[in-house]
Amino acid sequence: MDDVPAGPASPGPRRPSLSVVVPVRDGGRDFERCLRRLRDSALTDFELIVVDDGSTDNSAAVAEQAGAVVVRLDRPQGPAAARNRGAREAAAPLIFFLDADVAVHPETLGRALVRFADDPGLSALFGSYDDTPQAHGLVSQYRNLLHHFVHQQGDFRNNIRPAHTFWTGCGVIRREVFLTFGGFDPWLYPRPAIEDIELGYRLTRAGHRIVLARDVQATHMKRWSLAEMIRTDIFRRGVPWMLLIRRSGTAETDLNVKATQKLCVALTGLSLAVAAVGLLAAIARLPGAAGLMLAAAAGVAAIVSLNRAFFAFLTRRKGWRLAAAAIPLQLVYYCCCGLSVVIAMTHWNLGRIHRLLTRRDTAVVPAPHLAIDRGEDSNGRPRRRRLLRRSVEETSHAETPKGAETQRGGTFRGDA
DSSP states (O other): OOOOEEETTEEEEOOOSEEEEEEESSOHHHHHHHHHHHHTOSOOOEEEEEEEESOSSSHHHHHHHTTOEEEEESSOOOHHHHHHHHHHHOOSSEEEEEOTTEEEOTTHHHHHHHHHHHOTTEEEEEEEEOSOOOOOSHHHHHHHHHHHHHHTOSOOBTTEEEESOOOSSEEEEEHHHHHHTTOSOTTTOSSSSSHHHHHHHHHHHTTOEEEEEEEEEEEEOOOOOHHHHHHIIIIIIIHHHHHHHHHHTOOOOSGGGSHHHHHHHHHHHHHHHHHHHHHHHHHTTOTTHHHHHHHHHHHHHHHHHHTHHHHHHHHHHHOHHHHHHHHHHHHHHHHHHHHHHHHHHHHHHHHHHHHHHHTOOOOOOOOOSSEEEEEEOTTSOEEEEEOOOOOHHHHTTOSOOTTEEEEEOSOOOTTO
């Protein structure tokens, strides 16, 4: 992006149309590719802001060499806090949040920008991963293709459809709206979790409009292990999302929380229980063991049938062997979903019991300045906590907060 005067009426540097904010912590080669793909973008009228979240490698130096504005945090604060800091530094009216292991297509930024230009009432937009994940291995291929498939489903018109969540892997939001709502919640989500989904809930509850644009795509380079997939699905997404649903009173039916997916979670739990009983019966040589195992197999067959569109998609993209190998992974995914519900509801109900026993007052906490509405507590009363006490000058990124250092490399040029 070139900082050139806009004309006689604008003596200062020209304001970019888009600010790309990338939080990074030890980004490695994936981060380098993320920056290269931004440089190759067809849209060049944007600034790049990289927030180094306490990296121990040379991520900040790599970003500076690419010409990015680099904000250094002296210690890891999590992606929610890092993105908030980048948003305050941004100069453009639109903020494009991008993960450090995601590589945009040449047309990605331009397509997102056109959506906002054509729709002044649009507050936020997010896209999806593409169907060409770079990481090899069964788990990585399955996981990234599952995300692409889920984000491509729904009633699209002109490649967009309404949504009430948000996604920071590849998502755009108006800066004014973002700052007005206090940004992401680093207090509730100090580690990678569902801070973007929670922000989407707040926005749509207040009447703002978010869309999913399936033609705004980027390549995910993350390498998944089975352990990382299970940990993420339970503790970084499933449990926090279920607690958010309870607090907000949202009846979630979108993306991977559709009614058919909920049915698959129930069928998975039931099939595993029946199979376990059948196995015990077979060990004890009791009658009916074979029938129980057949019933469990029928449950798995029903799950595959309910997901036949997804497995057909995997077959078209990667062949029948990967599609067949993905069936056990899909069952593991549904087990994680079911376990997340159990953990979240246990946590929720224990919290209610604790409040009843201690009789603590849960009155509203006044929030005179930008506050986060965390929905309602288990007693049905709204809970509000202050997220950021920032002045007008801070909102305009006039000063750098304690613990952060801003450095500007050479001018980032998308056409370099």
